[in-house]
Amino acid sequence: MTNTAQQKRRRALLADRPRLSSIVLIYTREMRDQLRDRRTLFTIAILPILLYPLVGMLLLQIAQFTRQHPTTVCVVGRDHLENLPPLLADAESFDEDFVDDAVPTEVVSYTWEDAAAAPGKDHFPNSETSEKQIRRVDSLTSLWVRRGDFDVVLVFPPGFAASASTPMPPDGPPDSSERAELKLLYNVASDQSMVARERVAGILNRWRTGWVRDRLSDSGVDLTVLDPFDVADVNIAPERTRESAFWSKLLPFVMLVWAMTGAFYPAIDLVAGEKERGTLETLLCSPALRSEIVWGKLGAVMTFSMMTAILNAGSMLVTSSLVFKQIGVGPAGMSTMGAPPIGPMLWLLVALVPLSALFSALALAVAAMARSSKEGQYYLMPLMMVTLPLVLLPMLPGTTLSAGTSVIPVTGMFLLVRSLVEGQYVHAMAHLPVVLIVTGVCLLMATRWARRQFESESVLFGGGDQWELNSWVKHLWRDRQTAATPGQAFVCGAIILVALFFGKLVVTKIPETFVGISQLILMPQIGMILAPTLLMATVMTTSLRTSLRLRMPHWTTLPIAVVIGFSLHPTYVMLAQFISSVYPISEQAAAAMKPFTDQISSAPWLSVVFLMALVPSVCEELAFRGFIFGGLVRENGRFRAVVVTAVMFGVSHGVLQQSIAATFMGLLLGWVALRTGSILPCILIHFTNNMLSVSMERVAGSGNAAGNLLLTQTAAGPQYHPLWVVVSLSIAIACLWYVGTLSPAADEQQADRVLEGSQLSDPSASLAPASA
């Protein structure tokens, strides 16, 4: 009997293992099918190959057109320039010393009388005054510039030569009315005009410099007075970095965006589209396992994603190298923009593989939720909005690969590739492990999610009913369970975090009084952490005790928890110090917190313990290790429960340094919560830890004998004796080991099975199929 049962179990297990042959079969069919679709072929292959060259050609044309359009300058009053150092070579051009040869400039010049004559306007020769003339010239030249007849107009008024040649009187500059100014009219609304202004200003500068030098040498001053020192620009970045800096930013971005887009549309067609057309059920009733179907489709989507990315990026690369070479332009500071270095670009291809897989898995999972192609497109919009910032973030100036940025999925990988492309191998290798781990974890989670979607009957066959608010609310009330569902747990966590975020925005200044401080602490704890938790637990579950995990654990865990709190505190303090050394607190933040820490140190001890230890431990444990944990632990989510509650707990602390320390503490508390099945030990550990943190200063300064044994007062604040740190850590480990041997009194997975205790009891459970 046992033999056949064992055999059966083995066969069932083997039957669940995906076979490579099936996966390849499904993959090749999907690929062939997509490639037979003309639209897909066009979008993926033809469009990039045609689009970029066309756009490139267009750019070339535009660049050539604008280049050929020279700057037009009008000089009015050229007759007033006589007897001055020459500005104009003739009526149609500037003196060649001042002009940049590369830029063609058209010059039209008028004498003062010609301009002031203003054809078409009546004037009476007898009543001509210089003011009238000046006004007329002003209005005429303004009109010219506004109309665009000339990009820029230079007006040399009468008396210019006289006032410019006259040296400054020794007692200060004369009144402005006596000093004739040269007017440069331009139009800020016109790009052309702005560029022309720059050029003409340069010409005038050079003219002025030459004039000044002449004056100085005329008065016998040695010209070397003007140039006391030289500046030598030294760019330390190696040649390769200079060339590739532009590419290393743009190319990964383009590739990633196209990898995302290239994954989405095949995913929609392969899942939601097949649901719509009815072919998904055909596949589901075939011998192919669900996992084989997912892997086969995932492979196809990933192939399309990579193909799209490579073809688009490649086409853009080739086109832009050629176009840039033609235009002869590049980012400032570079004279040549050669082809990007090929070797490092290969890193980009390598990095594309996991990122493509990640996007494909996400796209597949999201598309599975849709019932039709149209609905799939609606779901993909939010997905784009979530992933796009991750791709945009590295493009921001100042974002570089560091310990902080390497843990961000997608962004970290992007920055890593950038470092490799720029040739900073050592720096990149240092962060490689973290980036790989983060990417690997995200990939694993995404593929698990995609598989789960394909195993869920409600996803594959569900729907048809419209979602209605009334029905949903009724469903929430009618289908309450003893503990939260994972969905409700996530929603509760999200509500808490969002409420805390907005709460922090509202607080502009740290209050100075103790009452103010109390409010600052109590409000978020009670209003934003405790309130949503209690509300959701009351409304959405049938048992507060179960949903908040207020069970009584094994009696030994309670004193052990207190011991853990005491003995783990030194290690916790060391961890916090380590974190502060890696991410030092900024001076502004420390200064802002000063009134707060002052108040805390001076207030009565019991109030401080109540405020900083009791209230937070109770509220936060009820929320994170109670309601949220109870929801997330269901459906075999033990790992998920511990990790997600720890992350949420960390994020809920505002300051980065606190958040990191809190996340580690959260992991420990989550584990204890899991093994004891209750939040009571967690509350004790949390309370003890916080109490010790706020009491350290007082104990160290109080001169208490026991305190002196364990603590010493140093310049940086009270420190634990190193020996005590080691001893306490061993005690803590022993206690935790003990906790590890426990198993919780209540099986929280039972909450799932509570559902199944329906009124339709199954008498056939013990039946065997009736014999023939």
Added chain:
Amino acid sequence: MLAFGEGCAVGTDKTGKIETSHPPKRRFRVIHVQHLIKTYEDLHRGRFVAVDRVSFTVRSGEIFGLLGPNGAGKTTVLRILSTVLAPTSGIATVAGYNVESDAADVRRCIGFVSNNTAIYERMTAWEMVEYFGRLHGMGKDLLRVRLETLFDQLRMNDFRDVPGSKMSTGMRQKVSIARAMVHDPPVLVFDEATLGLDVLVARNLLGVIRTLRDSGKCLIFSTHIMSEVERLCDRIAIMHRGRILDTGTLGELTERHSQDDFEELFFGLLSRHEQNDREEASFAGLSSGPPDGDTDISDASDTHEGATA
């Protein structure tokens, strides 16, 4: 096609004879469903029982009809049999294999045709059937032989290389059947297979089903059209709201309910069932009345009587 009784198909040898791998199991009790229950969590209705303690047996060389209005649970039962859905409780076995623990074996022994199982638009008939044959693990050579035989028998040779989008409804139907039969399963399930077909194609399909039955296959045929059931099925089960109201041959049913007209019999059963439900509901103190979306049988029978009167 060989007569059933030799286990489930694994491959054909050179002469086209199909080889089997397992010794025959339960030769005559081919489909056995006992106390099958399937429940869903539905937003509107809460815990919704789609299949409620359904039990029946089907033998080889028999066409078993599942008759019932829309929403009766027929498709759900058949999806459970073909391992597309998992039952909430109860036992379902196909050719001796349990649908839950031996799902892979069940899929080897069953062919499922539904109006929800469509064909691929961009694959030709040959490619489509070949693809599913390959998924069943059939080798290239024997698959080719099998496909030739199948296409001959079903008279599909003129549209071998026509892609799905260009096929008529009749051709698509044939491709679906070929796809379901490529591995020569002893059990075939047709779920509302005549839905949307014109009369000629539907008649042709029924003919094919009869031929299959005569060659010893075990067939389940679900529909809501009474004439098909009367003409085709050896035994009939009437389903309503997830329950089987009665099972038996046409003769047995008419005798049991003293009603010659099958339609009258059917509607009578349904309305009596609804009546019972309402009484039970009022007993239990819950609000009575049919849930939203269900057809009220009494109204239908009223209009029917009105028409014949």
